Amino acid sequence: MARRTMQETVHTTIRHKARSGESSPKSIGFLVILWLAILFALVFLTVLIVTTFIDGWNRLDSRLFTEYPASDPEDAGARPAILGSLWVIGTTALMTIPLGVAAAIHMEEFANRHHWFSRIVEVNVQNLAAIPAVIYGMLTLGAMGLMGVSNKNQVWVGALALSMLILPVVIIATRESLRAVPSEIRQGSLAVGATPLQTVVRNTLPAAVPGIATGSILALSRALGEAAPLLLLGGLVFLSFDPNGLTSGYTTMPIQIFNWTSRPQAGFHELAAAASVLLLVMLLAMNALAILIRNRYQKRW
Amino acid sequence: MTTKLPKFAASGAFALSAALLLAACGGTSDDADGAEASSSAAAGGSGLSGTIAADGSSTVAPLTEAAADAYRDVEADVQVTVATSGTGGGFAAFCANETDISDASRPIKDEEADLCAEAGVEFTEIIIANDGLSVVVNPENDWAQCLTTEQLATIWAPESEGEVMSWADVDPSFPDEPLTLYGAGTDSGTFDYFTDVINGEEGASRTDYSPSEDDNVTIQGVSGELGAMGYFGLSYLEENPDIIKGVEIDGGEGCVYPSTETVQDGSYSPLGRPLFIYVNNANYAEKPELRDFIDYYVSNSGDIAESALFVPLTDDQVETAESELASLVN
Numbered sequence: 001m002a003r004r005t006m007q008e009t010v011h012t013t014i015r016h017k018a019r020s021g022e023s024s025p026k027s028i029g030f031l032v033i034l035w036l037a038i039l040f041a042l043v044f045l046t047v048l049i050v051t052t053f054i055d056g057w058n059r060l061d062s063r064l065f066t067e068y069p070a071s072d073p074e075d076a077g078a079r080p081a082i083l084g085s086l087w088v089i090g091t092t093a094l095m096t097i098p099l100g101v102a103a104a105i106h107m108e109e110f111a112n113r114h115h116w117f118s119r120i121v122e123v124n125v126q127n128l129a130a131i132p133a134v135i136y137g138m139l140t141l142g143a144m145g146l147m148g149v150s151n152k153n154q155v156w157v158g159a160l161a162l163s164m165l166i167l168p169v170v171i172i173a174t175r176e177s178l179r180a181v182p183s184e185i186r187q188g189s190l191a192v193g194a195t196p197l198q199t200v201v202r203n204t205l206p207a208a209v210p211g212i213a214t215g216s217i218l219a220l221s222r223a224l225g226e227a228a229p230l231l232l233l234g235g236l237v238f239l240s241f242d243p244n245g246l247t248s249g250y251t252t253m254p255i256q257i258f259n260w261t262s263r264p265q266a267g268f269h270e271l272a273a274a275a276s277v278l279l280l281v282m283l284l285a286m287n288a289l290a291i292l293i294r295n296r297y298q299k300r301w
Numbered sequence: 302m303t304t305k306l307p308k309f310a311a312s313g314a315f316a317l318s319a320a321l322l323l324a325a326c327g328g329t330s331d332d333a334d335g336a337e338a339s340s341s342a343a344a345g346g347s348g349l350s351g352t353i354a355a356d357g358s359s360t361v362a363p364l365t366e367a368a369a370d371a372y373r374d375v376e377a378d379v380q381v382t383v384a385t386s387g388t389g390g391g392f393a394a395f396c397a398n399e400t401d402i403s404d405a406s407r408p409i410k411d412e413e414a415d416l417c418a419e420a421g422v423e424f425t426e427i428i429i430a431n432d433g434l435s436v437v438v439n440p441e442n443d444w445a446q447c448l449t450t451e452q453l454a455t456i457w458a459p460e461s462e463g464e465v466m467s468w469a470d471v472d473p474s475f476p477d478e479p480l481t482l483y484g485a486g487t488d489s490g491t492f493d494y495f496t497d498v499i500n501g502e503e504g505a506s507r508t509d510y511s512p513s514e515d516d517n518v519t520i521q522g523v524s525g526e527l528g529a530m531g532y533f534g535l536s537y538l539e540e541n542p543d544i545i546k547g548v549e550i551d552g553g554e555g556c557v558y559p560s561t562e563t564v565q566d567g568s569y570s571p572l573g574r575p576l577f578i579y580v581n582n583a584n585y586a587e588k589p590e591l592r593d594f595i596d597y598y599v600s601n602s603g604d605i606a607e608s609a610l611f612v613p614l615t616d617d618q619v620e621t622a623e624s625e626l627a628s629l630v631n
Contacts, residue, residue: 068370068373069366069370070366070367070370071363071366071367071370071608071609072608150397150398150399151354151399153354153382153384234384236384236385237382237383237384237385238362238365238366238369238381238382238383238384238385239380239381239382240366240369240370240372240373240379240380240381240382240383241373241377241379241380241381248380249352249354249380249382262488263488264485264486264488264489264514265514266514266515
């Protein structure tokens with residue numbers, strides 16, 4: 001009891017000090033700098049988005065969705081790139097989410113956290129999340145070389161690189177949301193005779209689904225906007241066809257945008273701006289979905 | 302009640318992944334899904350299918366891309382990919398037997414051919430189009446009838462920036478007329494080609510000129526100023542013979558005027574050059590879709606070259622290509 005009171009006193013003094021410090025010139029100066037930083041970032045972002053919109057407005061029409069890339073910007077569209085992005089991201093989701101969720105469940109619910117192996121895995125997952133995307137492209141390139149896959153422009157190869165890129169993020173997000181499920185839920189389930197596996201499948205995991213879904217969607221939207229690893233894997237190609245399978249050739253929207261911006265003709269720059277707007281809309285839609293799921297299904301215990 | 306919501310979310314997530322799975326399976330198991338692919342191509346042709354991989358020069362890529370684009374209307378199920386790793390990168394992949402076609406803006410080098418030989422890749426070189434650059438001046442300019450490549454290098458070298466500012470600086474016999482330069486933007490293949498053959502290094506150029514990706518800017522600039530000079534693809538000179546004047550180029554073997562004929566016969570050098578595709582012999586013989594595509598490409602090379610603003614092949618060049626290809630099948 002005495003400890004509790006002491007803690008409270010310490011807290012109040014800290015709070016008090018902080019409040020009196022808020023009006024000091026130093027703090028106000030710092031606050032102004034923070035506001036300017038935010039303002040600068042927002043203005044920069046707005047200018048970027050508005051100019052992209054203005055540049056691409058004329059080409060934001062059905063041709064973007066129905067036409068194939070062509071040497072004449074008037075006849076060119078991003079159809080293979082849009083379908084390619086959907087294929088690659090869909091495959092990435094299928095490869096990553098089950099694996100990532102399973103890994104997180106093992107680490108959080110079953111593994112002995114003090115075992116040296118678990119600790120190595122733990123540290124590695126944290127570190128892998130911070131590795132630049134292009135490294136995963138090189139890793140996949142090396143793996144394909146060892147496996148003797150000469151045609152690297154295949155949907156599954158690209159998806160493999162993006163999977164490795166976002167797997168750590170999915171694992172971390174899943175672990176966080178599993179950790180947020182109170183242990184009383186698990187103990188209650190175990191107390192009425194459920195096995196640990198039944199507890200995870202019927203109680204812990206369903207309770208954590210909103211967090212898992214949000215984390216996974218955000219990770220996938222990172223993969224959707226990624227170009228660097230796919231450029232290394234030969235994703236910068238002209239396609240005369242719709243990507244239509246796991247072994248089909250592909251190109252994705254960020255790569256198509258990259259391709260068009262490096263062309264000399266102004267018409268392609270407009271097209272690149274239009275495709276950027278489309279990519280932006282897709283990313284915003286995915287983020288909105290993530291926020292929606294979180295707000296709707298997240299529980300406070 | 303509270304547990305119901307997450308369950309619903311779980312089933313939603315499951316349904317989502319199931320839908321993705323279905324989409325994935327749908328594509329692999331059943332290529333005839335192309336009904337929704339809406340390609341206006343009639344399912345005509347002989348029903349060929351398969352994949353064709355091309356890689357190489359970004360200068361030649363627009364030609365191969367245009368061929369692939371048009372070929373989709375002939376054989377909708379043949380999948381053509383065209384990558385642009387540059388001529389050297391293209392040969393590296395080609396000699397590793399990773400591609401069927403290598404786009405090249407220069408002939409294969411001996412060491413590259415050795416790589417192919419080591420890997421057992423036999424190939425055929427086909428000239429698919431001719432590329433020509435023209436140097437143009439104002440029609441009133443009566444002194445620059447013919448320029449040597451050395452004089453062009455004097456004008457365009459990186460060291461000339463701020464130094465060579467008048468025609469008299471190029472050659473003492475020229476009048477002291479200010480030199481105004483127009484050229485290609487640094488993203489274009491024209492810029493790469495011109496700097497490579499004139500300044501000896503791709504991308505090496507003085508920067509105090511008006512770069513433009515829109516060649517009409519060059520035409521207007523050159524036609525409006527007595528001392529102006531510019532360079533661009535040959536087709537622009539041929540379309541505007543009255544307001545700009547082409548300069549004869551002396552590459553060491555006398556002055557040659559830039560024209561379709563001189564580019565085609567190879568006498569307009571070094572600003573005229575052939576563009577190549579290299580075809581893997583074994584694949585050409587074994588893959589009917591590759592054979593059909595290459596034959597289509599060669600027989601339509603004239604239209605393709607003109608649409609991409611290159612100089613088409615002569616009839617002789619087309620015949621040579623066709624007979625070389627025909628010999629591969631027998």
